[in-house]
Amino acid sequence: MSDKKKELKPNTYKFDTLSLHAGYQPHKNAGSRQVPIYQTTSYLFDDVDHAAALFNLERGGHIYSRISNPTVGVLEERVASLEGGTAALATSSGMSAIFLTVMTLCEAGDHLVVSSQLYGGTVNLFRLTLPKFGIKCTFVKPRDTEGFKKAIQKNTKGIFGELVGNPGNEIMNMPEIAKIAHDAGIPLMVDATYQTPYLCKPFDHGADIVIHSLTKWMAGHGSSMAGILVEGGKFDWMQNDKFPSMTKPYEGYHGLSFAEEFGPTAFTMKARAEGMRDFGPCLSPQNAWNVLQGIETLSVRMKKHCSNAEEMVKYLSNHDSVAWVSHPSVPDHPDHQLAKKLLPNGRGSMIAFGIKGGKDAGVAFINNVKLASHLANVGDTRTLVIHPASGTHSQMDEATLKFAGLSHDMIRLSVGIEDIDDIKNDFEIGFRAARKPRLVSNQ
């Protein structure tokens, strides 16, 4: 036997265990092993004093399911635990999580610096909708790290981007952009939907708020819409006078200062107390439960998604019908080294590739694959394909498409967890169809 003294080590639960258990204690829920679905709008008060205490944030608890719900609460805690965050707030979709984040942070007259390579719906929110609320944005290409610094103005309240841009797979240099944000006294908000906390924990690289469309890999089965914002808890809202709604007494809660009172959870508390009260994009308990089922197998699925994606990258890179392939695992991808640092557990399952023959070939390919589903989603267990220029990003004009790094020959592929040979065989059918118009025209 060794006399060596045992080193002290914390025994807090690790990722796979938290995926299954975090946020829930069966013995407090009639011993139900599965998380119960609290399908209710509202909750009994013990007495008038108890009701007042809940409304004044004197006690924790639930009042009305627009603000919070026990099933949704389990999901929120689970995602917060997996991300390494202090708190989380689930919403009805990823877009509502982004909107709620911006509206919690900003007021009319404020400005944001935003990555140009985003999901089309997000681009439209920042470009067209937020200006209607008096919030303006400057777009910067994700690889233009210095550009983020130059775009910051006196009234800039934050930087926002997708860690890996949709659909071109350009990666933001998160640690450097976080430093730029923090030097300016503003938070970095990162949409990490493509990564999930299994592939990347943005808080470890300087992000302050992480946003997910839970609809995608986290839920994973293409069944339910959901979104979430997660707070890292490190950002000091009181370091400057840029965030009066976080630091000054808030009339809506008897002069409460969220930053003073709630510190590392202040942003989430404000987003819930004000944003869910006033905008109300609440998540249904049934959808929260569906997402929880997905999260239970997150690491298992993500491993398979990533291994299938790397197989597809090899297959596409060597295919005669493919002009180019973009995926961070490709050695000549401009962000390959950065991806190795930020995504150590895998580079994700989103691939963009250019099909020879341009738009017509792309349309033929999409119309002829049988196994891959043509639809406007990503992160399903099933393989999905879309032609962004005519689908997800179709509301953009030519100039905006170009600025967002999109081309007419681009196909966006979300690799599923089917047998890899079946996916390849299906693509062969698509490629054969895509070649036909060109073969005809060459005759």
Add this chain to the structure above:
Amino acid sequence: MKFKVNGHEVFASTGGRPFDKKKPLIIFVHGSGLTHMTWVLQTRYFAFHGYNALAVDLPGHGLSGGESLKSIEEMADWVSDVVDAVGHKEASLVGHSQGCLVTVECTSRYPDKIKTLSLMGGAGAIPMNPELLSLAENNDPKAVDLMMDWAHGPAGHFGGHPVPGLYHINTGTMLAKSRTIQNTLGVDFRACDNYKNGFEAAKKIKCPTLSILATDDKMCPVKEGKKLASLIDGSQIDIIDNCGHMMLLEEADRVLTVLKKFITTNYPPLSS
């Protein structure tokens, strides 16, 4: 609110209500390396129900200025100075963990000033694990990770925060890392380790006293809390099952219910 004690700025949360000299004063004293924010699920209630609830940040902690005080005795005198600084002649004290050592010592030193004493996760002495103490004094974040592991019971490890969406361990970790670890946790742990007067101080306490203990508390086990309580005349004990050292958050509602009954009975609020 901010005020000065011994020339240094002090921050204390008032539970979301303006400070009003006419109302009786309750001072909440946090544990090692932590801040006023640990009391958020108790202070707001008292602040809205006829009290001045002051959750202080000890010097060098949270939003307070100055340097961390190096002994429990200094902290005890400092708490008494806080009572004076806010213009009160008396107060009710509530302490958690190290805050129990501080409030026990303070109550024994200033018996005329302290009207009730509430102890959460308290003991007469808190000797530190030497390796944990060394990690904290050397600014190693592992000290915080270990403390968060040991300080939380099932609610902390599995979750189920009383405030929807909050995750216990990560929130506690951020609080403990909000200032330089060696200057807060390191100094506090050393102060706890050095303090030997807890049991003697307890014998001098004559005011109504409440001890809230938890069955899964690894930092200050129930038997240590009972030992301390047994030395205080008429001390009440409430034991929470299936809960760890951070009972003020893990079982916030239960703690508030017990605390509310004890304080309102023994130190009534200003009636509206």
